[in-house]
Amino acid sequence: MSTRARQFSAEVLRREELSPHLVRLTLGGAGLAEFTSTGVPDEWVGLVVPGQFQSRYYTVRSWASGELVVDVVVHDVGLVTEWAARDCVGEPVTITEPRGSFTLPAGAAWVLLVGDLTGLPAMARIAETVDLPTRIWAEVPDDLGSYLPEGSNVTWLAPPAPGASALAEVVDGIDWPDGDGYFWMAGESAQMRAIRKHLMRERGLASTAYDVMGYWRGSAQRQPRAVDPGPIYRAGKAAGKTDDQIWAEYDDARNT
Incomplete structure (x- = not known):
């Protein structure tokens, strides 16, 4: 039997435009109190934004002091991109528990x-x-x-x-x-x-x-x-x- 991925509520604390096509969102709030990073450097979370019911997946750029940072690529259309392209500070979001796949083999030299x-x-x-x-x-x-x-x-x-x-x-x-x-x-x-x-x-x-x-x-x-x-x-x-x-x-x- 499959187990549904755990979900956490959060809100957008800060929004920063890193470039014309990349926006940094810092998420936080009491709902992340039990969030735990996998420590895998390419880990991702599902992100559900207001007005949407489907998640899109984004790399966890960092997780520290109860704040989770994701960098969102913005373009003309998309479930998350149009939302992230505007001022979304203070809005609620849902994220799923993280998953990662980066696995260095034993003996890797580079x-x-x-x-x-x-x-x-x-x-x-x-x-x-x-x-x-x-x-x-x-x-x-x-x-x-x-x-x-x-x-x-x-x-x-x-x-x-x-x-x-x-x-x-x-x-x-x-x-x-x-x-x-x-x-x-x-x-x-x-x-x-x-x-x-x-x-x-x-x-x-x-x-x-x-x-x-x-x-x-x-x-x-x-x-x-x-x-x-x-x-x-x-x-x-x-x-x-x-x-x-x-x-x-x-x-x-x-x-x-």
């Missing part, structure tokens, strides 16, 4: 992070948390040079067009470090599918050596729902399916 604007909050928190040589590729439309930790080894990339991404091409050209490490990536779903295939077929990486997640779909500009890949992967392996077939099922589950 970390590679690749993502677009939706993946930037997680990449920043990972870079702050992981004590390993870390290289970052960030595809963003705005000047966010101070967003990542000072001293980050980052390559800033411009999207090929509004609402588009070319990160699969970027990954094809990566000069990989020697030894074993961990590759983490988040962005547009079609790009992520192409990259996942590249990692499996061209790089021959074990499934434990990377985490690639589609955060949004270019065709519909809608964020896929969060789905735990673990049960899908284990069931697929038990059924004798290939990694390509299993990850295709995972993408289908996130986009339904």
Whole structure:
């Protein structure tokens, strides 16, 4: 029997425009008294805003002193984006208990992070948390040079067009470090599918050596729902399916 994710009430304490496309919301209130972070650096929560009944998922940029910070990508339309684009301070929201997937394999000597604007909050928190040589590729439309930790080894990339991404091409050209490490990536779903295939077929990486997640779909500009890949992967392996077939099922589950 499945258990419904626990929910917490909160309110918007502060709102800050970090760039034309990124808004920081600081959430707090008595309803977060029992909220507990997983400590996983790419953890996310579901966010339900006034007038909406569906949650959208956002990285927990930070959690400290009873305040939870999420950075929201704003664009023309969307369940949360239109609300976050205006003054929403003082308004009530609901968040779900956090989930995360970043898992460094034993013996990892380096970390590679690749993502677009939706993946930037997680990449920043990972870079702050992981004590390993870390290289970052960030595809963003705005000047966010101070967003990542000072001293980050980052390559800033411009999207090929509004609402588009070319990160699969970027990954094809990566000069990989020697030894074993961990590759983490988040962005547009079609790009992520192409990259996942590249990692499996061209790089021959074990499934434990990377985490690639589609955060949004270019065709519909809608964020896929969060789905735990673990049960899908284990069931697929038990059924004798290939990694390509299993990850295709995972993408289908996130986009339904």
